[in-house]
């Protein structure tokens with residue numbers, strides 16, 4: 001059966017490359033302009049699933065993804081996948097590299113190529129784009145002098161790669177999550193991860209400690225914790241937490257029951273197999 005997948009596009013993004021790893025050629029991969037649009041495509045039924053980036057080993061979290069999952073119309077994570085990311089600098093075929101005065105890319109790619117840009121193009125204007133491939137596509141239309149993207153994007157938009165592997169950290173890896181409408185919970189595999197958004201009732205001393213204690217009490221190992229502003233008031237935060245285990249496993253279900261006692265709200269964001 002062919003499944004429709006939404007992804008952060010256009011064609012040539014790292015998200016598309018990650019999605020190709022977990023789909024079959026009969027599936028339909030549909031590009032959206034940003035993370036919210038890809039997730040909305042699942043919410044409104046245009047696509048069954050969406051793949052979006054959630055964190056990077058160098059730059060950290062993709063805030064938009066976390067906020068959509070924690071406070072947007074509910075979706076759940078049913079799978080994750082990781083991809084090593086390698087960045088290239090590209091131009092139109094007739095550009096002289098000495099003439100590069102403007103470089104477009106995604107903010108996460110910029111921060112991972114900071115040393116390269118500072119060393120080689122210290123005076124270039126860096127233009128933020130919604131994805132690396134969107135930067136490459138804009139370059140193909142002549143919007144700026146260069147783009148930083150994956151080498152797939154250069155192929156897609158017929159661009160010339162003038163420098164490869166320009167990331168400051170050659171081992172950079174991005175983690176992507178596959179999301180769906182709630183109701184299709186993957187079975188426990190013995191090596192799962194559970195994601196939660198935890199909202200504290202009142203900002204008080206020890207609130208985070210109380211939350212962490214529920215996991216510690218039940219011997220649950222955490223793999224990710226991030227505070228995000230709730231948006232209502234300066235200083236008010238909720239926490240996105242990833243824990244090892246499946247919601248059907250006793251340690252996680254016991255920790256969840258404990259959290260329900262002490263938190264204002266908990267949003268279950270999915271239990272899914274850990275990426276290899």
Ligand SMILES: O=C(O)C(=O)Cc1ccccc1
Pocket residue numbers: 008012013014015016053056085106108109130131132133174
């Ligand atoms: O823009 C892309 O290609 C993406 O898929 C998002 C992204 C950007 C930078 C590093 C990893 C993923």
